[in-house]
Amino acid sequence: RIRPVLRAANELSISRGLNPCYLQASLSESIRIPETPYACEGYRLPTEAEWEYVARAGTGTPYSFGSNPDSLLHYAWHAANSGGNRWPTFGDPLPVGSLRPNPWGLFDVHGNESEWVTHALPYTAEAQTDPLGDGTQKRGGSLYETAWQTRTAFRGLAGNAQSGFRPVRTLGPGELGPPEVRAARRPVDGTDTVWENAVLEWSAVDPNGGPLSFDLYLGTTPAPGLVVEGLSTASYAVDGLSAGTRYYWRVDATSAEGITTEGPVWEFSTRPEALRAVGAEDNSLQYAMVTVPAGSYERGENNAVEDQGPVHRVTLTRPFRLGVLELNWTHLQALDGSPVPRPRAQQPRDQEAAAVSRERARSLANRLSLDEGMPPCYPDARPVRDVLECVGYRLPTEAEWEFALRGTGTSRYWYGNAPGDLHGRANYGWNSEGPGGLYPPTEWGFYDMAGNRAEWVNDYYGPYEAGPQNDPLGSVTGNLGITRGGGSRSGPWELASAARMAEDTTSTLAVRLARTAAGVGAENRPPTVPEQPSPRDSGLVIPPVVHLFWHGFDPDQDAVTWSVR
Template identity: 25%
Template sequence: MLIKIAQGLLLLAVFGFLHCSKGSGPFERDNLLDPEGTNWHPPMVIAMDDSLIAVGDSITIRASGSDPNGTVMEYLWALDGFSYKNKTDSGEITIAFQTAGIKTVLVKVLDNDSIESETDSIIIIVMGDAPINVSPVNGVLSQTARPTLRWIPGKFNSSFTVLLDTVNPPVSVKKTGVTDSSFADTTRDLKYGKTYYWRIIGVDPFSQTAPGEVWQFNTPLTSGMKLISAAGHVFSMGQNTTAMPVHSVQFTYDFFMDSSEVTQEDFFRIMGTNPSSFSETSNLPVEYVTWFDAVLYCNKKSELEGKDTVYVYTWISGTPGNGCSGLTGLSIDMSKDGYRLPTEAEWEYACRANTATEYYWGNGASNAYAWYSSNTATIQPVATRLPNAFGLYDMAGNVREWCNDWYTSYSNNMVYDPVGPAYGTYRVLRGGAYDDPFINTFASAYRTNDYPYTRSTSTGFRAVLSLSVSTPVIIYQPQSQTVDIGQTVTFSVWANGYPPPACQWQKNGIDISGATFANYIIASALPSDSGVYTVVVSNSRERVKSDSAVLTVIDTTTIKYVTTDSMVSISGAMFPMGSDLNADEQPIHTVSISGFFMSNTEVTQGEYVRVMGVNPSYFASDTNQPVENLTWFDAVLYCNKRSVLEGRDSVYSYIGISGIPGNGCTGLTGLAITMTNNGYRLPTEAEWEFACRAGSVDDFLWGSYPPNSIQDTTLIDSNAWWANNSGNISHAVAQKRYNGFELYDMTGNVQEWCNDWYDAYGSGMEYDPIGPMSGTSRITRGGSWTSNGIDLRCAARIYLPPVRVNWLGFRVVSR
């Protein structure tokens, strides 16, 4: 039955799933079935509204097509969103999806001239028992440490349990009994620089559960620090009776400060050791650290994040991170961008958080803000008391905190960006600790001190990063993607800078209206979304443009998947192979070739993606461009996988794969080639030259054209994409004249891998030669868009190791 309910329509409106494209032009530029080209009118498709149904429910989809110059013969349906496996005589099909999810159905029509219409599509949300994840998109880089999880409810779900964890599958329960279809933890940030896994479990009214899929996202790389806006601010530092004299301090910069004291987990992750006496849980503040230990932590964290270290020294005394007692030759460069301890002035400004009261919460004691001897006998996990107005936890109590300054008395004068004296005996400590019996030690201005080599179970620290106006720096660049029509696309950027940079996404160099967030999401990609995407990040100092990210949306309706029925049958014969022009093409010798099939074009990116699921190509603006930028091994893997998909016997066998299959495979261990199998393979060098010549003995497939002459290039231009006319890019296949066997692009566009190892020719007659059994380089043939005239000859040989270049692709043969 066709289900159309208000809830489903609302969901579609919210998530933007309605995408029906209707065009009026043919997708083929040169249609052999319609020689006049512009005089025919393809059928049109009209699809029903997008809908929401349940798993197992039947839905009837209706489409209608018409052709003023012909008759609609059949309707072609891609129920999986890319493969047209279903055909109907009428514009109606009834289906029942057996799995939940967001489904894309494509439909087109075929007329009596075998001309196909463009595609129409509908989106159907198929509800199962379990929720369907929506965002954050699986695998995305989240731009916040407090992301909102969103999902579509299962058909019987009345409430939800949210699992969120750094282990896969997630086991940590964040919340139960959620009745909304979204969740965000607004109480604290997630850990930075982590991969998080999430799952939503649907619960029905009878407490039966249905777990959804596990998705993952990454949190930003920056640690959990709070921006302290201090530039231009003047505050009164000190306190009468305890920290005199009160004096004015002004900052010329902002800074980041750790929102909590450095935890034992943080310290161990950076230093590889935990000096703490209390170590029951990893989110306790690290303690029993010297001032020097804290400095070493700051430096090492800076190094790990590619920042310039603030502290310089020539020698370490004691155990680094666990009792360092001195740093010989220590100097401090406050202009560096690395982590450091806060100055005493920074600490007090951040603690006060724009308050002038004795404590940052007021003028009396409060158990809600601080851990001290009245409410605990030991240290406590960080961030378990209330924060101050700047969002900083434990600025009073828990553990005392090392500051950067040597201890000295205050002056009456106003100071700017104070850093304390150049030398001294004691370093400043601030904030009070769990074992302090007197509440006055938690006052914002209270100060104490200790030797920098002293260790105490009540002493820890937090770090800061000072900020001046800085050029935006892109940390995470947008990534190129190849997707099927209807899939969700997310481009992400992560940029540092101060002030924090704004974003403006562009397509093909033109601003995209409203695309001003760090993530740019295309909910359901269409072929028209293909293009080059960039993002400009900018602040008051500078504009920085990201690397280009190429989006290729595969329109499966325009992919002519080549099978043996459409491959060219080439009858066997004898021919003279080689030439007298170059030494490695000599001697000319007679070769006898048995009949075989060869694809009439180079393997296109669309065909490659359909089989391998990845597009390694450098030029990826058109799915009809030849696939390139792939190794000989990648081409072999394509041949094997396509053979398996079509029920053929694989030609190539191996026991191990090195590199990334289909996108940079660097080796196949134990490779063996069985030429008698009926699967797809690369052509032998002899097969390739025989097919290129197509019965001719001329140098070029179009005749004898002196390759070293400088003359009119019209003849070459009409037969091949080469250095003179390519514009330094590859082009869609089959745009130039075909040869005598009706094979396109046998010269130019992209060079083509052959099956053979390279070796010198012999002089005797050969029968179906397959080349030597071993070697260091494989044969490539045909020239490319980079080639001059001489490399376009039928006999020209080039041999290469299994490299990846953007002018090298392949075509397939079979027996």
């Protein structure tokens, strides 16, 4: 409530040797809010005008991060993500600072707990300087309120119900301090998947509100050398970085008054040579793949979206190989001559995850199989057979895909249960698709399985069957395909390990190729039955020279000899 909050501000002022802002002649009298708070030396509540100014952080959009309420999941605990804290339950506030800050580094200005402000305003159409009203107000919304109520402009009810508070101080001359170099925005400090051509971004602020200039240092030792000085923007594009190398970088910020702050040293590593070259792999596309062992796991999630349950045990009896990355535009150009899209925002897109329909995804798998002398898994004009028996390239089954993402874990996400920890782990939340591998891999070494671009799986959309299952294939016909992993514009719920989406098969999404691994079981398996003969069975040919062709393969990838009769 407001009176204990005012007393707490006074106690904080006294503990710091400052004159308190709120006066009380005696314990029997009400504590008074000064008419002009800016002259107060100690800690106080922000005025309503001050609160909205710092909450907006220089933006003119409904939220400090933009206009899309879907992105609020990354910045605010509110009714959509607070775990059941709904009116009239009034659940406890969640830990402060656990989601993203606004552009000025302030956490929880949206949601979690509404905040008391003083000198609430009767709004007028005229311009105002340091405006002061005479009431109290609550701003920012709370964990049980809607996205609409957490907008920076939303004004809550005054009343005297309990709310949180954020103390402020009016700074005197000489107290504003030097420039602050706050954070490495891209790449995040410690990232180990940076491309050789990268854009470095950072956040810095001058407490005096003036412009800043920047000197950038970059090198392969903890004491990096000067690369460029006098930058007017907080970003710089570098190219020609070496693969598989750890880099250190620092930014110094200088104010208009000539005061310089030396920033901290951050670090990142470029992708290993194998990933830089799209993978050292024994296939014609050099498409890196990882072997996933046979195993069992609990598929799905109860108490979530209806089609994600019921949770049931799935056993995969065959190991399989799965692409480390989603196929990118360079892969498509090599497979079928597709042109690489034009750059977006001056960034090349050759390493960006390619977007194709489900039918084209299967066609690309067939093309790579045929290039390597293997029978295609999706023969034309024929029903899809048991793809697990196919030795060529294919889409992963839905069961394989979820197992690969989960690894040995059992949590809601591949790293744990907290959606707030997605930040820095995946490209999501209304961003643009980017090059593969910019975020840390999963336990078994896969990049971008969650976020960046949603991926096709082999199954058609349909409900799960209850009970334990071995090597489930799902629906083999239908009008809708299944996509997994969510994309760069998805919310956290779409990146959960169990999340699945029905999608029209003509939609263009990402492809991650799979293959049934060789050497399954204790005994060696026989070669496949030769198929797809040319000329066709009972076909008419013109003598005297006839060329006979057929497809066949050894599932254990042993050498095969053929006898022709």
